[in-house]
Amino acid sequence: MGRVVVDVMPKPEILDPQGKAVAGALPRLGFAQFTSVRQGKRFELEVDGEVTPEVLAAALAAAETVLSNPVIEDVVRVAVAPEVVGSTEPTA
Template sequence: MGRVVIDVMPKPEILDPQGKAVVGALPRLGFTGFTGVRQGKRFELEVEGEVTDEVLAEARKAAETLLSNPVIEDVVSVRAADGAAGAGA
């Protein structure tokens, strides 16, 4: 059973309030040295068989039509997951 990983991020020119909140909270918790944060989405799609080029093409189309809003977001990556994704850090 294969897995496709899709990353979606807010476009660089779009304000990202979640990222702004995180970058404001980090120094208050003692984490210095981070100057900017952007928050996006990560999807893991399970497929029945192998992750072929056709599956990746279909996943990219789904990413661009359903999983992201092309006005404010970029699909930055569509790839086959390597090994045991979803496992602990």
């Protein structure tokens, strides 16, 4: 079973109220080192079998037409997930 990861972020020129809220909360909670936060979306798409180049191309098309709003969002990454088990482990 393969997995494709799609990352979508608000365009830089678009106001991001969720990110602004997080950026405002972090210093109050002891994390003063972060100057700016932007919040986007991460999708994990599963396919039966291997992630072929065709699947990756379909994922890119889906990312640009279904998973993101191109007026306000950029697709920043479409990539094969390295391992299914790996995606539940934090890596610092």
